[in-house]
Amino acid sequence: MYNQTMYELGSQPSIIRELFAYGLQQAKVVGAENVFDYTLGNPSIPAPAKVNQSIKDILADTDSIAIHGYSMAGGFDSTREAIAKNLNDRYGTDIKASNLYITCGAAPALISAIKALLADENSEIMVVAPFFPEYRPFITKNGGNLVVVPADKEQFQIDLTKVESLITENTQAIIINSPNNPSGVVYTEETLKALADILTKKGEEYGHPIYIIADEPYRELVYGDVKVTFIPTVYKNTIVCYSWSKSLSLPGERIGYVCVPDQCDHAKEIYDGVSGAARANGHVCAPTLMQMVIERCVGEMPDLKAYDENRTLLYDELTKMGYKCAKPDGAFYLFVEVPNGDGMAFCQKAKEDHNLLVVPGEGFDCPGYMRLSYCVSNAMIKRSLPAFQKMYEAYK
Amino acid sequence: MYNQTMYELGSQPSIIRELFAYGLQQAKVVGAENVFDYTLGNPSIPAPAKVNQSIKDILADTDSIAIHGYSMAGGFDSTREAIAKNLNDRYGTDIKASNLYITCGAAPALISAIKALLADENSEIMVVAPFFPEYRPFITKNGGNLVVVPADKEQFQIDLTKVESLITENTQAIIINSPNNPSGVVYTEETLKALADILTKKGEEYGHPIYIIADEPYRELVYGDVKVTFIPTVYKNTIVCYSWSKSLSLPGERIGYVCVPDQCDHAKEIYDGVSGAARANGHVCAPTLMQMVIERCVGEMPDLKAYDENRTLLYDELTKMGYKCAKPDGAFYLFVEVPNGDGMAFCQKAKEDHNLLVVPGEGFDCPGYMRLSYCVSNAMIKRSLPAFQKMYEAYK
Incomplete structure (x- = not known):
């Protein structure tokens, strides 16, 4: 009676969009400053x-x-x-x-x-x-x-x-x-x-x-x-x-x-x-x-200073805690190995225990990892570090 | 080696686009004021x-x-x-x-x-x-x-x-x-x-x-x-x-x-x-x-005065000449019967003899007609009337 394939594609929630929506909801419950949303690749620096x-x-x-x-x-x-x-x-x-x-x-x-x-x-x-x-x-x-x-x-x-x-x-x-x-x-x-x-x-x-x-x-x-x-x-x-x-x-x-x-x-x-x-x-x-x-x-170039600061801060702090991470030379993502190898479980627990929203590598056909979009505020990264630390301790 | 269906769809010229391109070309040859382009449905009144x-x-x-x-x-x-x-x-x-x-x-x-x-x-x-x-x-x-x-x-x-x-x-x-x-x-x-x-x-x-x-x-x-x-x-x-x-x-x-x-x-x-x-x-x-x-x-309404003037002028003048036309209550098109029933031939001759660019009804699965987009200047309509008259005389 209708197109089953398109219906399924349209009704399947994207895990990234689902996590993002959860974050908006949780912000109303625990306060926006207590939600650490690393889900979306939405630029956080304004257009030139x-x-x-x-x-x-x-x-x-x-x-x-x-x-x-x-x-x-x-x-x-x-x-x-x-x-x-x-x-x-x-x-x-x-x-x-x-x-x-x-x-x-x-x-x-x-x-x-x-x-x-x-x-x-x-x-x-x-x-x-x-x-x-x-x-x-x-x-x-x-x-x-x-x-x-x-x-x-x-x-x-x-x-x-x-x-x-x-x-x-x-x-x-x-x-x-x-x-x-x-x-x-x-x-x-x-x-x-x-x-x-x-x-x-x-x-x-x-x-x-x-x-x-x-x-x-x-x-x-x-x-x-x-x-x-x-x-x-x-x-x-x-x-x-x-x-x-x-x-x-x-x-x-x-x-x-x-x-x-x-x-x-x-x-x-x-x-x-x-x-x-x-x-x-x-x-x-x-x-x-x-x-x-x-x-x-067309000749304008982005001002990457804010992203670069975020990249350095997050990479340095996470690797210091013990996380392993691909060398992040470009874009605004870190792809980090989760300590126990189960990305879905790690991301679920990070969400439930810490309002730390990260995307499991499973979504990218690469289990055992998480993606962090660091096009966020530097202050949010700093506030989120204890949560990353606790997650590492719990899972290492 | 590539997608034949998409290739054909992309390489088939749309007759409307082809006529429009011809008009731009002819304007360089005979002067823009001597080309009467009724092809495109591109609004001629500015946004509110x-x-x-x-x-x-x-x-x-x-x-x-x-x-x-x-x-x-x-x-x-x-x-x-x-x-x-x-x-x-x-x-x-x-x-x-x-x-x-x-x-x-x-x-x-x-x-x-x-x-x-x-x-x-x-x-x-x-x-x-x-x-x-x-x-x-x-x-x-x-x-x-x-x-x-x-x-x-x-x-x-x-x-x-x-x-x-x-x-x-x-x-x-x-x-x-x-x-x-x-x-x-x-x-x-x-x-x-x-x-x-x-x-x-x-x-x-x-x-x-x-x-x-x-x-x-x-x-x-x-x-x-x-x-x-x-x-x-x-x-x-x-x-x-x-x-x-x-x-x-x-x-x-x-x-x-x-x-x-x-x-x-x-x-x-x-x-x-x-x-x-x-x-x-x-x-x-x-x-x-x-x-x-x-x-x-979303509540803004278009100012239709210019279209309405064009509609009235073109409908009145063409029907006076003898053309038959569907009652044009809306949009910015007239759909006019061509005198001898062959839309393709009529439109081809109008183009060749008068730089009068109209779209044959064949393109709309309705042979024997032509579509005129009257989202044009009122002055162009006036200048084009002798051409419509001559075409009618030649084909009636």
Whole structure:
């Protein structure tokens, strides 16, 4: 009588959203200062001042009908030109406006790229654990088959032996997310080049390209002098999906893009497939005011000082207590081993005993860990440290 | 090697977009004043002043992190409450915030509603010719089967006998778009009540509800004292899809909703299905700044004076020449019979001989007609009249 699959997907609570809602509820009971919510990846630093200033400027200097009217399905030419220039200036690439399809955020970008690459009902898309949980419905509810590369629990790089062994004739792409959610790890250029070699070799073996879908919303969120490799520079068959959700703190404004560089095999067919998927899924013509804002703000960089302070404080204090943690070079997450190996139980107890809300690694296909989103106030981190200490003592 | 279906969908030019692009090109050759472009349904009146004022107010009175941060997947509670109150005040309904799922515009709203109702691979969604061309990919590329009710070429109401004869055990819903794109006709309450009776009877016969998906972006665009029936008041199993694209002249801002009233059979399952479809298709969390704008502007009404002047001028002049036209009570379209019955040929000649760009009815599954979007300048209409006259003389 109705669509059972969609009903189940819509009625299944996401564990992250459930914990977040619990925190809001508990704040009313015990006071907001006694709830330590590390669940959501919602930026806690405001958008650069130029964003809101640009909105004001656009309202003042642009015709209202143009601001709020339709753009072409794939976005304004001028916005796409600004994005292409910014990428080329930074990475020495030769990306053209016509390679870019502006989307209503990261999710439509990923889904369009995935959908464009699903050749038939056997097509497989590979993901590397730990991974963003929504990859699963993005792939499986759009006709693809999900293949999970188990986590490299030593370094949280990519277990390349496993990648190679899991590639089949049906492998169409592998999603690479660096800096990574949930681990905060940045994949090294060495890792990416080795991956590229495997994909090239296997692609030749099976007679068709195996693409990388580079999911890059955290590209600009790195600390110290760590370098984030722009993957098209090391592997030609790379399709880039981006969003300004994190870099410009605009998660609610739904603005991102898919980039299919000319160097990709079948670039035209894949770009058109992205357009077709955007049409089939109903997200052509990304929000126009925000497209104009991006055109003016594409060169803005986030001020990462607050995140970096949080990262250092939390990493130092937790490791001092005895917790083990992947090296957090980017994004705004720590991925921490739970002392007794049972992430679900640890997170449940942390919630019940301490109103300490952390997300079990099970949700990211990596049991025995917890994800902490440190896009929170530094004061909350300090207040939460005794709870982490007690949890460690109870479970070590 | 890639998705052939998506590639074809993305590389097929839409005839409307193609004509529009031709017009831009020709304007460079013959001068913009000599191109008469009636192709696009892009509002030509600006958004009400309160929209841009609200943006400025929100930037001034709301924390930047809140403005641009994530909302809940289905939208802010406060925005949904404002929309529900507005509907209830106008229509005497009992819609709750929890019945509303805010979407990134009309397309995601329709697709989510369609997808939530597709019970299995045999499920059919019915549409009434003439209809918005994108209904076709929205249905067929999301797993549904499209069934077209041929046009009632007398009144451009709904041919109810044909509806009844086309309903099968697999009919899950019928999309009703009133005021209608492309005909500009408003379905009478009498028509809608008779449709409701058929759907109720057939639903009982087949043992499951047959829903109306009410696609209502033109709800507020009516002229004179014509009444637009709010369909949930005459048929309980109505799911409403809305967008502020036309009523507030915000097509580029991608903001709309799905409403699944409690009175619907399986309301919870369908609402959850809408949520699931939004998640699978990647359009959860509609643009937040625009959600805040809607909360403040939901009571604003469009100033239709300019459209009404255009409607009257164009209808009067064309009928005086001899053209026959459906009674244009709403939206901003005229649907005009072409003199010799061949819409494609007429539109091609109008383009070639006069730079008169009109969309053939073939694109709306209703051959022998042309659609004119009169959301243009009044001066352009006046300049275009000799071309319409010559075309009539040439084809009558």
